[in-house]
Amino acid sequence: MSTNNDNLLAQGRIAVLGYGSQGRAHALNLRDSGLDVVVGLRPNGPTWHKAKAEGFTVVEPGEAVKGADLVAVLTPDMVQPTLYKESIEPNIKPGAALLFAHGFNVHFGQIVPRKDIDVILVAPKGPGALVRTEYERGRGVPSIWAVYQDVSGQAEARAHAYADGIGGGRALLIKTDFKEETETDLFGEQAVLCGGASELVKAGFETLVEAGYQPEIAYYEVMHELKLIVDLFYEGGLTKMLQFVSETAQYGDYVSGPRVIDAGVKARMKDVLTDIQDGTFAKNWTEEYKAGLPNYKRLKQADLDHPIEQVGAALRARMPWLQTGNAPAAKPAAEALKKVG
Ligand SMILES: NC(=O)C1=CN([C@@H]2O[C@H](COP(=O)(O)OP(=O)(O)OC[C@H]3O[C@@H](n4cnc5c(N)ncnc54)[C@H](OP(=O)(O)O)[C@@H]3O)[C@@H](O)[C@H]2O)C=CC1
Numbered sequence: 001m002s003t004n005n006d007n008l009l010a011q012g013r014i015a016v017l018g019y020g021s022q023g024r025a026h027a028l029n030l031r032d033s034g035l036d037v038v039v040g041l042r043p044n045g046p047t048w049h050k051a052k053a054e055g056f057t058v059v060e061p062g063e064a065v066k067g068a069d070l071v072a073v074l075t076p077d078m079v080q081p082t083l084y085k086e087s088i089e090p091n092i093k094p095g096a097a098l099l100f101a102h103g104f105n106v107h108f109g110q111i112v113p114r115k116d117i118d119v120i121l122v123a124p125k126g127p128g129a130l131v132r133t134e135y136e137r138g139r140g141v142p143s144i145w146a147v148y149q150d151v152s153g154q155a156e157a158r159a160h161a162y163a164d165g166i167g168g169g170r171a172l173l174i175k176t177d178f179k180e181e182t183e184t185d186l187f188g189e190q191a192v193l194c195g196g197a198s199e200l201v202k203a204g205f206e207t208l209v210e211a212g213y214q215p216e217i218a219y220y221e222v223m224h225e226l227k228l229i230v231d232l233f234y235e236g237g238l239t240k241m242l243q244f245v246s247e248t249a250q251y252g253d254y255v256s257g258p259r260v261i262d263a264g265v266k267a268r269m270k271d272v273l274t275d276i277q278d279g280t281f282a283k284n285w286t287e288e289y290k291a292g293l294p295n296y297k298r299l300k301q302a303d304l305d306h307p308i309e310q311v312g313a314a315l316r317a318r319m320p321w322l323q324t325g326n327a328p329a330a331k332p333a334a335e336a337l338k339k340v341g
Pocket residue numbers: 017018019020021022023040041042044045046047048061073074075076077079083101102123124126127128
């Protein structure tokens with residue numbers, strides 16, 4: 001792995017709070033970049049042992065923060081305000097940097113950072129597993145960065161040094177601010193990437209199965225093949241996708257795509273964006289979390305129970321070359337089919 005002793009952060013210590021999707025990837029990449037990393041976690045939580053097994057010094061968050069020159073807050077967003085109040089605010093050194101991978105809590109006023117520290121953001125545009133695997137391949141995930149508060153005069157340089165340490169600097173860095181990062185990230189994940197794409201796929205699957213087609217074929221059409229199309233988008237945008245699909249598929253795209261994603265969809269996307277911008281989403285999400293996540297749990301279970309998940313698990317078990325992650329045990333497709341409609 002590369003060492004990077006020219007990195008501005010090389011002389012100091014970085015505390016990474018959280019060892020989940022982003023935390024683990026950042027901690028490993030920063031360490032492999034030659035930087036001194038300590039991991040801060042609640043004792044004996046599920047990831048405490050994992051971080052220890054992967055060779056990190058692991059201490060409670062407050063201990064990790066003491067003496068750190070940069071504190072990266074990489075726990076779930078909803079636990080960050082309490083973590084800040086209890087472990088960061090009383091312990092962070094004056095002049096140190098507080099770093100986020102998402103601006104939610106600072107932008108919506110759930111965390112009001114002390115005035116004597118830098119507050120910066122480095123948000124990789126991809127999940128943590130990709131941040132790690134791209135780094136291991138000698139590449140990086142494009143990342144956006146921002147400065148909210150600069151007391152040291154080095155906040156921008158620190159954000160760049162951190163982005164270099166996790167590999168983002170090998171890819172592409174784009175300047176943003178906390179407001180833009182927060183609002184666009186929430187919009188993307190709600191309207192298009194997670195929410196929009198999931199609903200599109202489920203609706204497509206249900207339409208085919210309810211019309212009497214085999215669920216296995218429906219799965220391949222609307223979920224499996226979506227990856228192949230998205231890979232073409234990723235590599236070369238609409239242009240590359242249109243180069244690779246058939247002329248018939250292109251004609252169908254032009255005439256039928258707008259029948260499905262019509263002006264009403266864009267109007268509702270604007271409603272979603274308004275709720276994000278005016279704080280309605282943040283308020284609802286915070287209240288939901290404080291109430292113990294009743295709707296979140298119910299809606300998540302409905303997705304996990306959707307027939308496409310049962311059919312998909314059965315098919316993926318027959319495609320061992322795919323990484324299946326923690327896919328649930330497969331139910332027979334016939335049983336799954338009964339649930340549709
Ligand atoms: N997921 C992603 O790919 C992306 C996430 N982000 C942002 O990065 C940040 C981290 O998100 P993500 O990586 O998904 O988070 P995760 O849900 O993966 O974080 C889990 C980690 O946080 C720890 N944790 C949970 N609760 C606490 C607590 N009360 N005190 C201390 N540690 C705790 C867990 O420890 P334990 O083992 O004890 O449970 C675990 O190590 C968020 O701000 C998110 O918006 C930005 C870009 C992409």
